[in-house]
Amino acid sequence: MHYSFAPQTKNYASSAVRDILKVTQQGHVISFAGGLPAEDIFPIEQVKIAYEKVFASGNSSLQYGLTEGFVPLRDAIKAKMADRGISSTVDNILVTTGSQQAIDLFSRIMLTPGDVILTEDPTYLAALQVFRSYGANVISVSSDEDGMLPEDLKEKLETWSPKFVYVIPTFANPDGKVWSDERRRKLLSLCQENNVLILEDDPYGDIQFHPEEQYCPVASFDYDHRHVIYTSTFSKSVVPALRTGWVTGPSEVINMMVQAKQMNDLHSSSIDQQALYYLLRDFNLASHIDLIRSVYYERMTIMRDYLNKLGPDLFKWKEPKGGMFIWVEGNEHLNTTALLNQAVEKGVAFVPGAPFYVNEPKNNTFRLNFSHSTPETIELGMDRLISVLLKPEVVK
Amino acid sequence: MHYSFAPQTKNYASSAVRDILKVTQQGHVISFAGGLPAEDIFPIEQVKIAYEKVFASGNSSLQYGLTEGFVPLRDAIKAKMADRGISSTVDNILVTTGSQQAIDLFSRIMLTPGDVILTEDPTYLAALQVFRSYGANVISVSSDEDGMLPEDLKEKLETWSPKFVYVIPTFANPDGKVWSDERRRKLLSLCQENNVLILEDDPYGDIQFHPEEQYCPVASFDYDHRHVIYTSTFSKSVVPALRTGWVTGPSEVINMMVQAKQMNDLHSSSIDQQALYYLLRDFNLASHIDLIRSVYYERMTIMRDYLNKLGPDLFKWKEPKGGMFIWVEGNEHLNTTALLNQAVEKGVAFVPGAPFYVNEPKNNTFRLNFSHSTPETIELGMDRLISVLLKPEVVK
Structure with missing residues (x-):
């Protein structure tokens, strides 16, 4: 049986977000990939x-x-x-x-x-x-x-x-x-x-x-x-x-x-x-949102301080004023899709920037999520990530 | 500002099901219209x-x-x-x-x-x-x-x-x-x-x-x-x-x-x-489904017995073997869309059959739901409906 799907299904991209969610459900990898909020402060x-x-x-x-x-x-x-x-x-x-x-x-x-x-x-x-x-x-x-x-x-x-x-x-x-x-x-x-x-x-x-x-x-x-x-x-x-x-x-x-x-x-x-x-x-949602802001701000600053260790020359990024993400751009030779495999081997994940682009993708970009991981996990994951980012073939 | 919707929105029919759900949320009309299950036996x-x-x-x-x-x-x-x-x-x-x-x-x-x-x-x-x-x-x-x-x-x-x-x-x-x-x-x-x-x-x-x-x-x-x-x-x-x-x-x-x-x-x-x-x-879902079956069967038989009062000549219908609905066909001159207004005035609603048709609709059909109303409400509603159905202009 041949399934003749509608022509527009050819435009269905491979499901990057979904695949990311799948990766984050595996235990051993510290994921800065998904856009997940902090579970530990859910008002359950x-x-x-x-x-x-x-x-x-x-x-x-x-x-x-x-x-x-x-x-x-x-x-x-x-x-x-x-x-x-x-x-x-x-x-x-x-x-x-x-x-x-x-x-x-x-x-x-x-x-x-x-x-x-x-x-x-x-x-x-x-x-x-x-x-x-x-x-x-x-x-x-x-x-x-x-x-x-x-x-x-x-x-x-x-x-x-x-x-x-x-x-x-x-x-x-x-x-x-x-x-x-x-x-x-x-x-x-x-x-x-x-x-x-x-x-x-x-x-x-x-x-x-x-x-x-x-x-x-x-x-x-x-x-x-x-x-x-x-x-x-x-x-x-x-x-x-x-x-x-x-x-x-x-x-x-x-x-x-x-x-x-x-x-x-x-x-x-x-x-x-x-x-x-x-x-x-x-429920006082406004005060809960205040809690989210302060927790996320703390997590962002931890991640920021690690990124600062990379120095201003090799990687460019801006401190975010809110939200859940830090966006990083490496040197022009960097391919973050290839880098992801090395990172996952080291036990840390991010999202390569390419799928977010409309035109020619900048393959040297990636996105880090700081909301989902606890401070301790961010420290552990950033240690792993930094070691990958500072490998000779990346920083050349 | 003119909104140029996609051409396929012209095929959006007026929202019959949604309008029905709206009618059923008004208190005074007994509705046999929607496809709602029996609320009184929900396993809350x-x-x-x-x-x-x-x-x-x-x-x-x-x-x-x-x-x-x-x-x-x-x-x-x-x-x-x-x-x-x-x-x-x-x-x-x-x-x-x-x-x-x-x-x-x-x-x-x-x-x-x-x-x-x-x-x-x-x-x-x-x-x-x-x-x-x-x-x-x-x-x-x-x-x-x-x-x-x-x-x-x-x-x-x-x-x-x-x-x-x-x-x-x-x-x-x-x-x-x-x-x-x-x-x-x-x-x-x-x-x-x-x-x-x-x-x-x-x-x-x-x-x-x-x-x-x-x-x-x-x-x-x-x-x-x-x-x-x-x-x-x-x-x-x-x-x-x-x-x-x-x-x-x-x-x-x-x-x-x-x-x-x-x-x-x-x-x-x-x-x-x-x-x-x-x-x-x-939860013993199988035994809950048994309860649903017996409750719906009782309600169906009450509605059936009222329909039997109409006699076999004027209205045709079959006793359902399950589900939630009885489908009724009146004489060829009947227009159930027009009839609905009279029925709602009397405090009872049903769904005219026309929107269910692919081709030329049979305007003399309608659908009755027996699952949602309690036995007492079915009796009251069917009294009202029968009085509308037996009016001279309907049975001519």
Whole structure:
């Protein structure tokens, strides 16, 4: 029997994220590869209590629910959005199975093969995989450390008439970049002038190390709510296993995404949605996020101090202002995909940078995750990694 | 701002199932419309205990999981498949957010606009919506009460070279039909001869009223595991809020679906998957299914006895052998979509049959759900419905 899959399956990339998750489930390798939050500070007791409240609320809590999501949870998300300067209504919030599903559903309702999408380069590889699975032509916009360069963005908006621009303006994956306020506003005004939508992916916004700085989502500047589709998740601020994210934007777009979600899975787990509602209602999430910030900051500084030992000449990297990752660039001869095998032999893993690139990949880059490992494990893993990175064939 | 959605969104039907779920959440109308299981017998105490076991297992239970699903749960599903005569391995089982997601992911990896799918007529409307959302051309095969007619199936397989044949052979939605063993085998052999896949949707197979009869899934005859993709769910036998279904079939197909699911939502809620595993391990699900069978049978007989009052001339229907629905056909002048408004005014709802049809709809049909309402509510609702059905303009 020959299986004639749809032609677009040829665009399915080998599943880098999934393979990474598999590696991290093996015990002996210290993994700086995945984007996993710190397990040791999960608020498991509070999560447990929240589920108890769901079951105490009676049998109807176990029935089918609405495609749009549990109404009281959407109301709580509306309040969270207001804290981020984004005004929304219960009706233009859709609860999704992680923000990954929001990226997928939005792509599903927007894209036909050959459509153009503009992104940063490098950017989130699982988003690239989604866009390409719908046959999109992904084109990157030149950036500096403050975000996309307005001139190049303007030219590409006019040349390509893209379906949308995909951005992660706060603690980007993989490179941890934070856009300046000015570039965020410029992105929006250029997209408004060209009638192009923006998909703003903000999974890490809560995890900032310098509370005195303020990073306003692009969506917070979109006063008439016409141009920005904003998605975020509780996977990083509460726990990933809940798989609960959300998306908000123009009601025409959200309504179409609701129809797509109905066909996709009818609705996300409503037990989890109800538990999350009780958690947001009764648990001090803000103080838990403060804990995450301080723990992640400490872990980042440990990793940073090890990287400093490499000296400024051989490896380039920037201290991240938040999020979960440090992005490192080695000398031009370095191939981090080949290096990964040596590292795994030594008992440590990272993600080679190549799959995050839209265009010609920089094979001398890699991403380190500092959130998942304890300080002791980071020290042990960085010792191993440094010994690999300082081998003669790497530093030549 | 004009939103230029992808062309395939034009195939998105108005969301009949979703609208039905919305109606059922209003208090005053007795709804025989949705496909909701009986809430009053949900094993909520056992579900609660299962979640407690998840949290007792430690913080790692709240971390990201595998796209394929929680391994011990897949192992338990393998055992359940063996009970149904289907041999599978942990590696060719994918856990999904309800069987709806299995239908969607399979369609996603198989279909391009213009591809042909063969189905029964009428059939599950949310599956029709999925197929059409991918631009498929759905063609119906003639059936009698035993299943698809082999002659017509053969001709259409040869004429159309369809991508797959979609069937619900046991207690079909909407008409409750059960295929004969012979027709199941004939479907498989014709598809084998023509190298065509079968998508077997079996959400209701557990809910059978005559335990002395045996209904073997088509997949159980597919000894070399090459032609049948089989999907089922725990939404009907445990609780819907878990949103946990699964799919098994040829490993090439399942592997491609795993890649699609990774892009779609990374993985389904792993808290729910772990809870379901403990539930299957420690709870007597077989005896709970026996309870469901006896409760649903009682409810069906109450509804049946009311329908009998209508007499055999005006309305035609068959006593179902399982599942959740009775399918009724009125006289040729009846328009059940118009009738629904009158019924809702009287405080009772059903689903008009039209959206379940592939071809020219029979507007004189409707579907009644007997599982969700208690006996007392069924009596009250059927009193209301009978009074609407026996109005002069309906029975003329």
